[in-house]
Amino acid sequence: xxxxxxxxxxxxxxxxxxxxxxxxxxxxxxxxxxxxxxxxxxxxxxxxxxxxxxxxxxxxxxxxxxxxxxxxxxxxxxxxxxxxxxxxxxxxxxxxxxxxxxxxxxxxxxxxxxxxxxxxxxxxxxxxxxxxxxxxxxxxxxxxxxxxxxxxxxxxxxxxxxxxxxxxxxxxxxxxxxxxxxxxxxxxxxxxxxxxxxxxxxxxxxxxxxxxxxxxxxxxxxxxxxxxxxxxxxxxxxxxxxxxxxx
Amino acid sequence: xxxxxxxxxxxxxxxxxxxxxxxxxxxxxxxxxxxxxxxxxxxxxxxxxxxxxxxxxxxxxxxxxxxxxxxxxxxxxxxxxxxxxxxxxxxxxxxxxxxxxxxxxxxxxxxxxxxxxxxxxxxxxxxxxxxxxxxxxxxxxxxxxxxxxxxxxxxxxxxxxxxxxxxxxxxxxxxxxxxxxxxxxxxxxxxxxxxxxxxxxxxxxxxxxxxxxxxxxxxxxxxxxxxxxxxxxxxxxxxxxxxxxxxxxxxxxxxxxxxxxxxxxxxxxxxxxxxxxxxxxx
Amino acid sequence: xxxxxxxxxxxxxxxxxxxxxxxxxxxxxxxxxxxxxxxxxxxxxxxxxxxxxxxxxxxxxxxxxxxxxxxxxxxxxxxxxxxxxxxxxxxxxxxxxxxxxxxxxxxxxxxxxxxxxxxxxxxxxxxxxxxxxxxxxxxxxxxxxxxxxxxxxxxxxxxxxxxxxxxxxxxxxxxxxxxxxxxxxxxxxxxxxxxxxxxxxxxxxxxxxxxxxxxxxxxxxxxxxxxxxxxxxxxxxxxxxxxxxxxx
Numbered sequence: 001x002x003x004x005x006x007x008x009x010x011x012x013x014x015x016x017x018x019x020x021x022x023x024x025x026x027x028x029x030x031x032x033x034x035x036x037x038x039x040x041x042x043x044x045x046x047x048x049x050x051x052x053x054x055x056x057x058x059x060x061x062x063x064x065x066x067x068x069x070x071x072x073x074x075x076x077x078x079x080x081x082x083x084x085x086x087x088x089x090x091x092x093x094x095x096x097x098x099x100x101x102x103x104x105x106x107x108x109x110x111x112x113x114x115x116x117x118x119x120x121x122x123x124x125x126x127x128x129x130x131x132x133x134x135x136x137x138x139x140x141x142x143x144x145x146x147x148x149x150x151x152x153x154x155x156x157x158x159x160x161x162x163x164x165x166x167x168x169x170x171x172x173x174x175x176x177x178x179x180x181x182x183x184x185x186x187x188x189x190x191x192x193x194x195x196x197x198x199x200x201x202x203x204x205x206x207x208x209x210x211x212x213x214x215x216x217x218x219x220x221x222x223x224x225x226x227x228x229x230x231x232x233x234x235x236x237x238x239x240x241x242x243x244x245x246x247x
Numbered sequence: 248x249x250x251x252x253x254x255x256x257x258x259x260x261x262x263x264x265x266x267x268x269x270x271x272x273x274x275x276x277x278x279x280x281x282x283x284x285x286x287x288x289x290x291x292x293x294x295x296x297x298x299x300x301x302x303x304x305x306x307x308x309x310x311x312x313x314x315x316x317x318x319x320x321x322x323x324x325x326x327x328x329x330x331x332x333x334x335x336x337x338x339x340x341x342x343x344x345x346x347x348x349x350x351x352x353x354x355x356x357x358x359x360x361x362x363x364x365x366x367x368x369x370x371x372x373x374x375x376x377x378x379x380x381x382x383x384x385x386x387x388x389x390x391x392x393x394x395x396x397x398x399x400x401x402x403x404x405x406x407x408x409x410x411x412x413x414x415x416x417x418x419x420x421x422x423x424x425x426x427x428x429x430x431x432x433x434x435x436x437x438x439x440x441x442x443x444x445x446x447x448x449x450x451x452x453x454x455x456x457x458x459x460x461x462x463x464x465x466x467x468x469x470x471x472x473x474x475x476x477x478x479x480x481x482x483x484x485x486x487x488x489x490x491x492x493x494x495x496x497x498x499x500x501x502x503x504x505x506x507x508x509x510x511x512x513x514x515x516x517x518x519x520x521x522x523x524x525x526x527x528x529x
Numbered sequence: 530x531x532x533x534x535x536x537x538x539x540x541x542x543x544x545x546x547x548x549x550x551x552x553x554x555x556x557x558x559x560x561x562x563x564x565x566x567x568x569x570x571x572x573x574x575x576x577x578x579x580x581x582x583x584x585x586x587x588x589x590x591x592x593x594x595x596x597x598x599x600x601x602x603x604x605x606x607x608x609x610x611x612x613x614x615x616x617x618x619x620x621x622x623x624x625x626x627x628x629x630x631x632x633x634x635x636x637x638x639x640x641x642x643x644x645x646x647x648x649x650x651x652x653x654x655x656x657x658x659x660x661x662x663x664x665x666x667x668x669x670x671x672x673x674x675x676x677x678x679x680x681x682x683x684x685x686x687x688x689x690x691x692x693x694x695x696x697x698x699x700x701x702x703x704x705x706x707x708x709x710x711x712x713x714x715x716x717x718x719x720x721x722x723x724x725x726x727x728x729x730x731x732x733x734x735x736x737x738x739x740x741x742x743x744x745x746x747x748x749x750x751x752x753x754x755x756x757x758x759x760x761x762x763x764x765x766x767x768x769x770x771x772x773x774x775x776x777x
Contacts, residue, residue: 057676083682090680093673097253097772098695108681111691142774146251153677160681173251254696254775255671366756367749368714371728375745466611473613473721480614496622504610504618511609 008033008195009054009164014063016049016219023049025219027063031164031212036196038210038227040203042242046219047199051166054197055088068163080112087157088166092173094153095141101128102137105156113160120159127155131185147178151185158189165189167198171205183209203247207231215239285505288498306498313486314502320479321506327400327478328465334404335464336457339411346416349437357412364409370470376402377474399471407464414456418449455522462511462518469507479503547740550747556734563730564751570647570726571713577652578712579705582659586697587689589664600660607657613718615654620646620722647719655712662704666697699770706763710756727751 007030016024023046031037039047052058054065056072056079065072070082095104105124109115128134131151141149150170157165167186171179183202187209190196200206206213207227214224215234223236231247234240289306345357364372376398383392422445430440472480483503487495537551549556589600607615624646629637641649670693678688698705720728728748735744 052676055680057679079679080682080684083680086680088677088680090673090677092251093253093255093671094251094677095253096674096678096692096696097775098699107691108683111687112682140773141253142250142772144250144774149251149253156681250774254674254700254772255669362757363753366710366714366753366760368717368728368752370717370720371745371748371752374728375749378741378745462609466609469611469613470718473718480617484617493625496625497618500614500618500622504606504614507610507614508606512605515605515609 006033007031008068009197010064010066011054012064012066014050014053014065015061016046016053016058017061023219024053024060027216027219027221029214029221029224031195031197033163033195034193035211036190036194036198036209037212037214038206039197039199039214039216040201040206040242041216041222044218045216047216048168050216051088051168051197051199054164055086055166056082057088084113084160085163086166087160087162087164088168089150089153089157089170091169092146095149095156097141100138100140101133101144101152104141104152105159108156109159124155124159127158128152130158131155132181145178146174147181150174150182154182154185154189164195164197167196167200169199169201172201201246203231203243215242217242282505285498285501288501306495309490309492309495310498310502313483313490313499317479317482317486317503318506320477320482321503323396324468324471324478325465325510327396327403327468327471328461330400331403331407331468332461332464334400335407336411338404338408340415342408343412343415343419344441346412347419361409361412364405365413367406369403369406369467370473372405373399373402373470373474376405395474395476396471399474399476403464403467403470407460410460411457414453414460415449417456418453419445421452422448451525455518455525458514458518458521462514465511465514466507479506546743547738548743548747549734549738549740550744553738556738559730559734560727560747563725563727564755566725566730567713567716567727567755570644570651570716570719570724571709573648574651574655574712574716575709577648578655578659578708581652581656582663583694585656585660586663586667589660590667604657604660607654608661612650612654612715613721616647616650616718616722619650643719643722644724647716647722647724651712651715651719654715655708658708658711659705662701662708663694663697665704666699666701667693669700670696696772699772702763702767702770706760706767709763710759713756713759714752 009031011030012028014024014027015022027050029037039050041047049058053060054067054072056077060073063073067082068085070085071077072082095101096107099107102121102124105127106117106120109120109123110117125134125137128137131154133148133151133155136144136148136152139148141152144152153170154165170186171182174182179202183205186196186198187205190209196209198206198210210227212224213227213230215222215230215236215238217238223230223234223239230239231243234243289310342357342360345353346361348354348357377395380393380398380401383390385391419441426444426448427440430444435443469478469480472478480503483499487499534552537548541547541549541552550560551557585600585603588596591597620643624639624641627640630640632638674692674696675688678692683691716726717728719726720732723729731744731748735741738744
């Protein structure tokens with residue numbers, strides 16, 4: 001099937017300052033529809049801030065971000081329209097602890113999209129089954145393991161039918177066994193054609209799933225390229241130093 | 248399989264907004280608001296006072312005229328608060344120690360007493376003491392008269408006692424088990440551990456809630472006016488009756504409120520500062 | 530029923546222990562009405578103060594500085610001044626300033642009765658504490674959870690309604706219950722403005738029957754029992770609302 005290779009997410013000279021500190025500087029790249037990009041780098045390099053700018057959780061100081069025709073940096077932005085197109089999963093504290101897994105997945109489509117309850121429930125069940133948690137419908141987040149929680153969080157974001165999914169170090173707080181379940185779920189998602197932007201420390205995962213990898217340090221994109229190139233033969237010294245530490 | 252935490256752990260800070268430091272301690276914002284309200288009410292009263300009817304003095308003048316007397320009543324309130332606090336703290340300390348004692352019977356009995364005096368409304372306890380305590384106590388060497396004020400102090404010290412006991416219990420309970428165990432390992436007896444190891448440590452932690460209790464107590468001393476003791480409230484009302492002018496009501500009550508505010512607000516602020524300091528240390 | 534009444538009549542005649550509420554129907558009804566008024570007063574004030582708490586906590590998160598300042602001033606004023614003086618301020622001072630209306634006897638009276646002022650004053654008093662309690666509960670909800678909700682498209686109000694408030698409420702429940710217990714105890718202040726709650730009813734009985742000692746004991750026991758029941762119910766409720774997997 002011929003995929004429309006037009007760019008879905010376009011960042012252009014994005015800069016973010018917190019007071020006097022420059023957290024992101026001259027960030028420009030684009031993500032084509034159906035592709036997966038991974039963003040790697042040391043802590044404090046602005047990766048999480050970058051994702052939050054894409055999702056309009058944090059306003060950019062200058063530059064522009066465009067997602068499927070919506071200007072994210074527009075001050076008159078309709079945040080709800082944007083958030084329908086962009087889903088995000090965080091490192092922790094994703095799920096609402098006072099609701100069951102199924103209710104968590106159902107909440108946003110009902111409250112925000114005002115969809116019919118029965119349809120939403122059906123879809124939610126399918127999504128939970130898709131992430132392998134059909135039998136945990138009635139469990140509360142506190143009763144789920146970390147990996148299970150993250151998978152429910154992914155299902156919950158998918159319930160909004162987004163065009164782009166953002167993942168902010170979602171496996172960083174998990175131990176190795178549970179990490180795998182979540183990474184498998186994300187990989188399946190990417191293979192199904194979802195456009196993904198993933199911030200991660202898992203180099204093996206990045207190599208497997210990414211179409212393109214960006215290495216950031218101190219708020220700038222130092223180097224980028226297809227994973228096989230970047231991870232095996234980094235051109236920049238800084239990239240090499242980072243990868244030596246991590247791999 | 249490690250679960251992710253679903254919610255932040257620990258007790259949320261209940262002392263207002265915990266981001267306040269010494270600067271906020273002296274924050275004039277709220278004080279200004281209160282004093283402004285007072286000033287506005289005085290001016291409004293002045294404006295409404297009948298102009299030109301003889302030498303009718305202004306609202307501010309009347310307030311100033313009565314202030315010394317009412318202030319004496321206020322000092323009386325403070326005196327009652329200090330005495331009740333001392334008595335209640337002394338009793339509460341022992342009651343609290345009983346609450347954490349190793350003897351089950353003592354623990355239960357103390358618990359019962361604490362629950363009882365924490366559940367009872369302060370005004371009811373006050374009434375109880377006013378009505379049912381004798382007029383004088385006959386001791387072997389003398390007959391000590393029990394004036395109304397003394398009964399009130401006793402009445403107010405009872406709930407203070409119960410609350411201090413709870414503070415002590417909370418303080419002792421917050422000391423980690425390891426402290427007890429190290430003491431035992433050094434062959435201290437339980438009461439030695441309590442007095443030499445545990446209590447000195449929890450003293451600092453108990454100070455903020457204890458100060459908070461004092462502020463509450465000070466505000467509760469106005470209850471003595473309901474049981475017939477003359478304090479700042481009764482004097483203020485007497486002054487209003489004597490003057491007989493309705494435009495005085497709001498300014499007079501606001502003045503009284505602002506006196507209590509000026510006394511209790513710094514205590515509340517100081518409590519917040521101390522709480523933060525002690526928490527960081529631990 | 531009659532046997533009980535006879536017993537207490539005998540107790541009075543033989544031993545001078547006059548528990549008239551058990552054998553005298555007028556006294557009993559006065560006592561029970563007073564008890565009911567206390568319960569009513571507590572309930573209405575609790576509900577109102579909860580509303581004040583929710584609204585106030587919302588306003589305290591406002592971006593507009595003066596709004597936050599106003600809420601702070603309100604909280605600090607009602608927390609650091611004696612509730613009795615607040616009550617008197619509202620009933621005598623403010624009540625006097627309001628335009629009087631004609632009551633059924635053709636007399637000019639303030640438009641809000643003493644009961645009304647008691648409700649208002651006590652609700653404002655308890656509401657101030659509730660705002661702080663809710664605020665603390667809201668701050669105990671991780672920022673990431675709010676971000677997660679925002680990412681799902683919830684507006685600020687939506688986040689408050691569906692995520693922050695339900696969670697903050699559950700977290701704050703112990704402190705809220707504590708506040709409720711204090712509120713019930715504080716209703717006794719309404720005695721001072723002749724609201725016919727339990728303390729007032731008891732005072733009417735003892736001034737007639739001259740059985741101060743007995744009534745004081747009954748009063749004490751009744752309040753302690755009432756609050757013990759309340760605490761038990763609150764405890765059950767807390768357990769029912771407990772979030773699985775979260776232990777504060």
